[in-house]
Amino acid sequence: MPARMRHVRALAVATGCASLALAVSLPAQAAPRPDRGTERAVLPQGDGWAAAEGSTTGGSRATADHVYTVSNRAELIAAFRDAGDAPKIVRIAGTVHGNSDAAGTPIGCEAYQQNGYTLDKYLAAYDPAVWGTGEVPSGPLEDARVASAKQQAAAVNVNVPSNTTIIGVGKDATIVGASLQVKNVSNVIVRNLTFEDTYDCFPQWDPTDGDKGAWNSEYDNLVVYGSSHVWVDHNTFSDGDRPDADQPSYFGQIFQQHDGLFDIVRGADLVTVSWNILKDHDKTMLIGNSDGAGASDRGKLRVTLHHNLFKDVKERAPRVRFGQVDSYNNHFVATEGAAYGYTYGIGAESRLVAEHNAFTLPAGLDKATILKKWSESSLTAGDNYVNGRKTDLIAVHNAGVPAEHLTEGAGWTPVLRPRTDSPRAVPALVDRQAGAGRMPGC
Incomplete structure (x- = not known):
């Protein structure tokens, strides 16, 4: 492990939020005292489900040799590997690219291509006029796509160990094209980061998906999978410079290179998501990813979402x-x-x-569509305001979509709320304070 990853000093360029604009090597005894108001912050008592059944402290108890500053993917992975499950604080400085070489230089999709795969060849092989629409692709070009996707997955997916705080340095720390996998671990805090454009170079064409077929992709910016006690706070999630709306269409469907922004799945539990921005995306957030996962998900997936801004997201906010x-x-x-x-x-x-x-919606948008019924379930939806007016979301939905009648009453009452603001104050409050670079002390 390079010494400069462990022992760094802040130059007087930025303040707060793990204030390290640049890092320089120093002897071990000169390591700085971490900012206990930011880097070593723990989830406040009673702040959502992640505060239940114990606490969420991340890497707050990290020793000096387990505080790292990283600026590329290799350093990030090395920090996780070096500390293992010991408490650790990992500071992200600058921009970390998931699709990059060993030196951290960004690379393109062609670097992952295997066995003669190219998109042009794939399109030619599985054009519905050639392949038909009755079965999913198979054969040499599909095998080549799968092999290429496996190469990219090894670069994009970054596994986060237990007892970790990941925090952005200053106001512009960014992770581009990488998927942080909080998978089968516990006690993780993620704060003050901008996540952008975790894209799939090799989406699969499935002509049997829906009436017209669809392109299906992998990777979310952040995934909480089978993990517990996770706090995700003051981050910004988007597709960056590669929005789905700007992508080409093949076989009459958008070439979908993004999956979700942030999913919580597979028996994950006790998660608090606070003061984040999720914007400019299609399939935004799943809490539970399969109707058939009841054996692992029942009694879990306890999640709190508060003071987040969801802006121009098409669906799943959350599903x-x-x-x-x-x-x-x-x-x-x-x-x-x-x-x-x-x-x-x-x-x-x-x-x-x-x-x-x-809710701030265009005048012509049908308020009955705010809720979408997928299965027979009940919910509580009180004291919500649409364009400044108190609105009974369930009543409006049932009147507008009577074939998808929703039953009122979720059967439980939340108590883990440290503060509840008037919904009339929420737009100004959340728009001003949510997102990366706006964390207190930043």
């Missing part, structure tokens, strides 16, 4: 299965002309409480 989810004091914004399907997806055995939220 919930099985989870006991508390969503309050969030601001949902759809601007004129942006694609919009629904906000809350009510899925299998979900128990969603959606209260004290604010």
Whole structure:
């Protein structure tokens, strides 16, 4: 492990938020005292589900030799490997590229191509006029796509160990094209980072997906999978400079290179998501990823979402299965002309409480579509405001979409709320304070 990753000093260029604009090598005895107000912050008592059944402290107890500053993918992985499950603080300085070589230089999709794969060859082989529409692709070009995708996955997916705080340095720390995998671990804090454009170079064409077929991709910016006690706070998630709307269409469908922004799945539990921005995306957030996962998900997927800004996201904000989810004091914004399907997806055995939220929508958007029923489940949805007016979301939905009648009453009452703001105040409050670079002390 290079000494400069462990022993660094802040130059007087930035303040707060793990204030390290540049890092220089120093002897071990000169290592700085971490800022206990930011780097070593723990989830406040009673702040959502991640505060239940114990606490979420991340790497707050890290010793000096387990505090790292990293600026590329290789250093990030090395820091995780060096510390293992010991408490650790990993500072992200500058921009870390997931699709990069050993030196951290960004690379393109062609670097991963295997066995003669090219997109042009793939399109020619599986054009519906040639392949048909009755079965998914198979054969040499599909095998080549799978092999190429495996190469990219090894670069894009970065596994986060237990007892970790990952925090951005200053106001512009960014992770581009990498997927942080909080998988089968516990006690993780992720703060003050901008996540952008975790894209799949090798989406699969599936002509049997829906009436017209679809391109299906992998990778989310952040995944909480089978993990517990996770706090995700003051981050910004988007597709960056590669929005889906700007992608080409093949076989009549958008060449979809993004999956979700941030998913919580596979028995994950006790998660608090606070003061984040999720914007400019299609399939935004799943809480529970399969109707068939009841054996692993029942009694889990307890998630709190509060004071987040969801802006111009088409759907899944979130879509919930099985989870006991508390969503309050969030601001949902759809601007004129942006694609919009629904906000809350009510899925299998979900128990969603959606209260004290604010919606800012174009005048012509049908408020009945804010809720979308996927399965027979109940929810609580009180004291929500749409364009400044108190609105009964369930009543509006049932009147506008009577074939998808929703039943009121989630069957539980949230208590882990350190503060509840008036939904009238939420737009100004959340828009001003949510997202990376706006964390207190930043």
